[in-house]
Amino acid sequence: MNIKILGPGCAKCKKAEEMVRATLAEAGSDATVEKVTDMMEIARAGVMSTPAVVVDGKVKSVGKIPGKAEILAWIGK
Template identity: 65%
Template sequence: MEIKVLGPGCPNCHKTEEVVKMALLEAGLPAKVEKVTGMMEIASHGVMRTPAVVVDGQVKCSGKVPSLAEVLSWLGR
């Protein structure tokens, strides 16, 4: 499983990364979390609002910090 957190580095992007990491710990899943800060790559995912979370190439949310429960549901938990 590959997870990307997209965002140029605003406070909400950091919060999102924290939530994603917490969800992974809770689910006990071995997954890579990649932080994407490059505008070109963020835009190539078709995202117009940051922070956004991409799980296995699929955009799961954009423009808000997701809740722990939401992230867990994307992980299939």
């Protein structure tokens, strides 16, 4: 499983990444986490508000820091 956090580096984007990483570690998931800061790639995903989270190529959340329950649901735990 591959999780991408899309965001150019604003405060919210960093928090989103921390949240995802912390939740994954807690759940013992082996999903890989990638941070995408390139504007072109963000735009290509069709995302207009950051931070956005993409799980296995699917945009799951845009414009907010995802909650723990949400993240756990994405990874199926």
